[in-house]
Structure formats: C-alpha cells, structure tokens
Amino acid sequence: MRNHTTELTRPGVEPESGVESGVESGVESGSKPQKLPLPALLALATAVFITSLTETLPAGLLPAMSADLGVSESATGQTVTIYAIGTALTAIPLTAATSGWRRKRLLLTAMAGFASANTVTALSETYSLTMVARFVAGVAAGLAWALLAGYARRMAPVHLQGKAIAIAMAGIPVALSVGVPAGTFLGKALSWQVAFLMMTALTVGLLGWITATVPDYPGERRQDGRRAPVLRALRVPGVTPVLFVTFAFVLAHTVLYTFIATFLARLGMGDSTDLVLLVFGAASLMSIWIVGAQINRRLRALTVASTVLVAVAAAILAVLADSPAMVYVAVTLWGLGWGGAPTLLQTAVGDAGGDAADAAQAMLVTLWNAAMAGGGLAGGILLDRLGPTSFPWSVLVLLVPVLLVVTAARMHGFPARRRRTSATS
Incomplete structure (x- = not known):
C-alpha cells in the first residue's frame, strides 16, 4: 500500500487560527467532530483505491500492453517497478517541500497527477513515454500516501481515529481483490487503454467528490518558518x-503476493487464482473492520496477532499446500493478518513520531514502496534459483525478526498502552 502525514498540531508547529497551541487542530473552528464524516472518509478510501489499483493494474494487462508497446512482458512488468521507485525516491523530499501547503490543495494536486499519468499511459504508443508516465504516477502516489492516513486521523474525534484510518485504508484490499480482476476483465473485453482511461474518469469524479466533502486544513511549519528536517524523525524513540x-x-508479503499465480500454478490451482484472491480480499476487509474497532486499545496485540497470522499462513503453504482446502485456510489467515497491517503501521508511526510524525510517515511511505520493489526483485530471484515453493519459506524467515522487534518495542513503537497526549489525541 504505500501509506501518510499525521495532520495534528504539535509542539513547535504553528497552530491554526482560533485553536490553542497543543490542542488537536481537527476542525478549523477549534471544535472537534463527534462522529465520523463518512462521505469525506469514503472519498479518501477511493483515493487509496486509485493509488493501489494504478500501481498494480499493469500486472493483469501485461500481454496486451507488451504487444502494443513492442517490448517483452518482462520489460512491461517494469511499469509496476518504476511506479514504486517513483514513490520511494520522492515521498520524503516532496513531503518536506509541500509541508506548508494547504492539505486539500495538496490532495487535489496529487489526484490530478494520477489523472494525467493514467491518461498519458492510455494514449502512449512508446515504451519510454509509458515509463515516464508511470514514474509520474508513482510521484503522485508519494504525495498522496504521505497525506491520506493523517488526513483521515485529523477528521475524526480521538476515540474514532483508528477507525477513520481503517475506513480510508479499506481501498487497498478492495483494489487488490476487486479492482485488479475487474480492470483485467475490462482490458481483455475492450482494451488495456480503456482500462487506464476508466481510471482517469474515476479520478476526475473523485476530484469533485473531494472538493465537495473533504475539509481543508493548513500545512505545517515550524514557528521560525523553517520546516522540520525529515531525518530527525529517526532520532525519535520508537520510529526506527x-x-x-x-x-x-x-x-515478506510482496514476495508471495506478486507471484501468487505462479505459486498456485505449481500446485495445480492456476485456474483458481481469481477465487483465491477473492478469499484473500474478503479476509482482508474483515481484518480492517476488526483493526478499526480495536486499534485504540490494542494496537500492540493486534500487530503481534497480524504477524503471527501471516506466519502461520506461510507455514501452511510451506508444508500443507498439497491440499487445496488448506491453501484456502492459509489464504484466509493471510488476509486476516495482512488486511489491517497498513492501518496498524501507519498509526504506530504516527503515535511514535510525535511532532516529527509527518517526516516519519514520509519515511514509512518510502520504505513501503522500496519493499514492494524489492519484493518483486527478490521473488524473481527466488523463482529462478529455488522455484515457487521457496516463497512461503522466505516469508517465514522475514517474519521472525518482525515478531522479535514488535515484541521488544514495548516502551516505544508498539507500546502496550497508546500514549494520550495533546499532540496525538
């Protein structure tokens, strides 16, 4: 997923007009909303959906795209990689450069970038221009992902902030479980160009939706007029x-998910890939609902459970994948563990970052996309050298240190009790 600047007034940040320093600036008038603004949050969820689907859509359209662009499917597959690279390279500097922008203006700019990039992708007849457009889409994603979770958090009252982020992040599993198959079907039925133009049309509609329903907030600057250095977030306990x-x-997730069709084909379940992904997506949506309901009280426990569920799923796929029934059990556990992970990690880094949360969120976006690009590369190497059966074992190897770090970060990062401060609550 890619996602998220925490949009709260913090020590050393100039407060909004009419809001006292140290008090959450969730509403310009100084009053806090007492319920979730669902139309605005669903607009953010649609933005998340567009960013996720734009990144992964080429995966289902590779044969047609490669034929029209005159390059191999392997080369066409790099349109996914260049998107992730664009996000990873630009999220931190662009977040710093635009920290003083009005939040709504920044969100609209990012989404307009998607509309432009997808239009150029659809109309492009050359591989080089397509790659440029995909890189631009990745840059737009860097802006959006460093903004969306914090935007959702800022619109909600304290006790509903976790649920607000969960609603916004629901766009990820919806894109993966419904959007990618639908886009693939549309591309096959009509053309891959139509699939990308439909993304443009959806984005244009979203621009009007955001304009009508999403509240605006000021950017964040230090009182002396200088933006906080991004890298200072690494010195904040819990961020690392x-x-x-x-x-x-x-x-770990990307290594297996990117090559899930190849893994299933090895098991003789290649024709069931769509159904497997649908089960994964449904379980992910259930995970988001559970996390949204419990995150304010059980962030640490949920993160541990998320890691364990994905590890158990990988273990089942490693030793019991000869049984189709066990594959579906594993995929269900995988979805339950993974679906809420973006919400958990973005909330954790926002809590840990304090007055450096915007920088911490930008780093999270960068590392998230670097991991996605690295997962595709690592998976390709594993496939060539060890075969698809190595994927679940690699997931287990990667999740061992994850569980150790989450367990050890008891005081900072993943505390047993979330801190309640004026900056975060």
Missing part, C-alpha cells in the same frame, strides 16, 4: 522499530 517492521513485513 516501526520502520523496520514496515519494511520487513511488506517485503
């Missing part, structure tokens, strides 16, 4: 453990 867990967890 969360970033490590993010990188390793996403890397």
Whole structure:
C-alpha cells in the first residue's frame, strides 16, 4: 500500500487560527467532530483505491500492453517497478517541500497527477513515454500516501481515529481483490487503454467528490518558518522499530503476493487464482473492520496477532499446500493478518513520531514502496534459483525478526498502552 502525514498540531508547529497551541487542530473552528464524516472518509478510501489499483493494474494487462508497446512482458512488468521507485525516491523530499501547503490543495494536486499519468499511459504508443508516465504516477502516489492516513486521523474525534484510518485504508484490499480482476476483465473485453482511461474518469469524479466533502486544513511549519528536517524523525524513540517492521513485513508479503499465480500454478490451482484472491480480499476487509474497532486499545496485540497470522499462513503453504482446502485456510489467515497491517503501521508511526510524525510517515511511505520493489526483485530471484515453493519459506524467515522487534518495542513503537497526549489525541 504505500501509506501518510499525521495532520495534528504539535509542539513547535504553528497552530491554526482560533485553536490553542497543543490542542488537536481537527476542525478549523477549534471544535472537534463527534462522529465520523463518512462521505469525506469514503472519498479518501477511493483515493487509496486509485493509488493501489494504478500501481498494480499493469500486472493483469501485461500481454496486451507488451504487444502494443513492442517490448517483452518482462520489460512491461517494469511499469509496476518504476511506479514504486517513483514513490520511494520522492515521498520524503516532496513531503518536506509541500509541508506548508494547504492539505486539500495538496490532495487535489496529487489526484490530478494520477489523472494525467493514467491518461498519458492510455494514449502512449512508446515504451519510454509509458515509463515516464508511470514514474509520474508513482510521484503522485508519494504525495498522496504521505497525506491520506493523517488526513483521515485529523477528521475524526480521538476515540474514532483508528477507525477513520481503517475506513480510508479499506481501498487497498478492495483494489487488490476487486479492482485488479475487474480492470483485467475490462482490458481483455475492450482494451488495456480503456482500462487506464476508466481510471482517469474515476479520478476526475473523485476530484469533485473531494472538493465537495473533504475539509481543508493548513500545512505545517515550524514557528521560525523553517520546516522540520525529515531525518530527525529517526532520532525519535520508537520510529526506527516501526520502520523496520514496515519494511520487513511488506517485503515478506510482496514476495508471495506478486507471484501468487505462479505459486498456485505449481500446485495445480492456476485456474483458481481469481477465487483465491477473492478469499484473500474478503479476509482482508474483515481484518480492517476488526483493526478499526480495536486499534485504540490494542494496537500492540493486534500487530503481534497480524504477524503471527501471516506466519502461520506461510507455514501452511510451506508444508500443507498439497491440499487445496488448506491453501484456502492459509489464504484466509493471510488476509486476516495482512488486511489491517497498513492501518496498524501507519498509526504506530504516527503515535511514535510525535511532532516529527509527518517526516516519519514520509519515511514509512518510502520504505513501503522500496519493499514492494524489492519484493518483486527478490521473488524473481527466488523463482529462478529455488522455484515457487521457496516463497512461503522466505516469508517465514522475514517474519521472525518482525515478531522479535514488535515484541521488544514495548516502551516505544508498539507500546502496550497508546500514549494520550495533546499532540496525538
């Protein structure tokens, strides 16, 4: 997923007009909303859906795209990699450069970037121009992912902030479980160009939705007029453990998810790939609901449970995958463990970051996308050298240090009790 600047007034940040320093600036008038603004949150969820689907859509359209662009399917597959690279390279500097922008203006700019990039991708007849457009889409994703979770958090009252983030992040599993198969079907029925133009049309509609329903907030600047250095977030206790867990967890997930069709084909279940992904997506949505309901009280326990569930799923796939029934059990556990992970990790880094949360979120976006790009590369190497049966074992190897770090970060990063401060609550 890619996601998220925590949009709260913090020590050393200029407060909004009419809001006292140290008090959450969730509403410009100084009053806090007492319930979730669902239309605005669903607009953010749609933005998350668009960012996720734009990244992964080429995976289902590779044969047609490669034929029209005159390159191999392997080369066409790099349109996914260049997107992740664009996000990873630009999330931190662009987050710093735009920290003073009004939040709504920044969100609209990012989504307009998606509309432009997807339009160029659809109309491009050359591989080089397509790659440029995909890189631009990745840059837009870097802006959006460093903003969305914090935006959702800021719109909600304290006791509903976790649920607000969960609603916004629901766009990820929906994109993976419904959007990618639907886009693939549309591309096959009509053309891959139509699939990308439909993404443009959806984004244009979303721009109007955001304009009508999403509240605006000021950017964040230090009182002396200078933006806080991004890298200083690494010195904040708890940030580094969360970033490590993010990188390793996403890397583990991506290695298996990217090549799930290849893995299933090895088991003789290649024709069931769509159904397997549907089960995964449904379980992921259930996970998001559970996390949203419990995250304010049980962030640490949920993170441990998430890691363990994915590890158990990998173990089943490693030793019991000869049984189709056990494959579905494993995929269900995998979805239950993974679906809420973006919400958990973004909330954890926002809590840990304090007044450096915006920088910490930008780092999370960077590492998330670096892990996605690395997962595809590592999976390809594993496939060539060890075969698809190595994927679940690699997931287990990567999740061992994840569980150790989460367990050890008891005081900072993944505390037993979430801190309640004026900056985060």
